[in-house]
Amino acid sequence: MSAIVAMDAGAADVLPLPVKAGAENRVHAKKQAGAKNIVSRHFDKAAQSYQSGARLQQQVAADLLALLPEVTPQQQKRLLDMGCGPGWLHPKLKNYCSELWAADLSAQMLAEAKTLNQASCFIEADATALPIPANCIDSIFSSLMLQWCPKPADVFAEFHRVLKDNGCFYLSTLVTDSMAEFRQSWAQVDNHAHQLKFLSAAQVLAAASAQGFVCQSDIRTYQLFYPDVQSLARSFKQIGANYVAGRSDSGLGGKKRWLQFAKAYEQFRTEQGLPLSYQVLKIVARKSR
Numbered sequence: 001m002s003a004i005v006a007m008d009a010g011a012a013d014v015l016p017l018p019v020k021a022g023a024e025n026r027v028h029a030k031k032q033a034g035a036k037n038i039v040s041r042h043f044d045k046a047a048q049s050y051q052s053g054a055r056l057q058q059q060v061a062a063d064l065l066a067l068l069p070e071v072t073p074q075q076q077k078r079l080l081d082m083g084c085g086p087g088w089l090h091p092k093l094k095n096y097c098s099e100l101w102a103a104d105l106s107a108q109m110l111a112e113a114k115t116l117n118q119a120s121c122f123i124e125a126d127a128t129a130l131p132i133p134a135n136c137i138d139s140i141f142s143s144l145m146l147q148w149c150p151k152p153a154d155v156f157a158e159f160h161r162v163l164k165d166n167g168c169f170y171l172s173t174l175v176t177d178s179m180a181e182f183r184q185s186w187a188q189v190d191n192h193a194h195q196l197k198f199l200s201a202a203q204v205l206a207a208a209s210a211q212g213f214v215c216q217s218d219i220r221t222y223q224l225f226y227p228d229v230q231s232l233a234r235s236f237k238q239i240g241a242n243y244v245a246g247r248s249d250s251g252l253g254g255k256k257r258w259l260q261f262a263k264a265y266e267q268f269r270t271e272q273g274l275p276l277s278y279q280v281l282k283i284v285a286r287k288s289r
């Protein structure tokens with residue numbers, strides 16, 4: 001662990017998952033490996049196509065970035081981009097800190113981020129088990145990662161541990177009723193889950209408060225439009241979002257069911273195309289105790 005803080009700010013290295021000993025930690029490592037295998041496999045595959053498909057992510061990250069306070073050149077501020085993806089936001093995030101660290105579950109996403117050479121430290125890790133010492137980060141920026149984490153409380157506990165006193169996190173995540181058109185169209189075809197299960201804003205905020213954060217938040221609807229369901233499915237694949245927990249077959253189903261889904265989705269068509277709406281919760285939270 002201490003290797004991280006001792007790192008030269010100019011040395012861009014990918015740090016491995018933390019190595020721990022003992023039975024308890026072997027279970028922990030196994031669980032972590034399981035999560036990594038499923039979610040990170042999708043994001044690994046999408047690392048190179050991500051940016052061209054990430055329309056929602058770009059809009060949301062720009063709005064979240066606007067909430068960050070400016071820093072003066074004299075201020076020493078270490079900022080962690082948690083769930084950084086391919087690091088496309090790093091040139092901008094650099095304006096809000098004196099030192100940028102980047103962390104992600106996906107090695108391929110980190111490899112892409114590393115090519116930009118904006119962060120001083122690249123950490124391959126699960127947000128619920130960060131190989132980062134306590135009380136050493138001034139701010140955490142995390143855009144659209146949390147909905148991939150089944151237990152937000154565990155993520156917030158790690159944020160609380162690594163943040164300095166009075167440190168803040170700036171986070172966006174998807175909440176209940178996101179992708180309603182998609183869900184309602186599939187509901188006319190079968191009873192399977194075809195998308196992530198989103199928590200309510202109240203659940204996410206309660207999890208953050210319970211870990212000792214004072215939160216300010218807002219929810220906004222973002223809407224994207226697609227010419228047809230094929231391009232919608234293609235965009236999920238481009239960004240690695242074509243994974244649904246609990247389904248070994250994350251594909252969108254057989255041809256017949258797919259045609260039924262496409263027909264059902266037509267009920268939502270507008271002049272701009274087929275809409276897909278996301279409910280995005282943004283939180284600015286301060287570590288208070």
Ligand SMILES: C[S@@+](CC[C@H](N)C(=O)[O-])C[C@H]1O[C@@H](n2cnc3c(N)ncnc32)[C@H](O)[C@@H]1O
Nearest residue numbers: 043057083084085104105106126127143145148
């Ligand atoms: C939708 S992308 C968002 C990337 C970037 N923040 C953006 O706004 O474009 C989600 C990212 O979170 C990462 N991720 C998902 N679950 C994670 C976890 N448990 N720990 C760390 N990173 C995770 C994925 O590998 C992926 O790069």
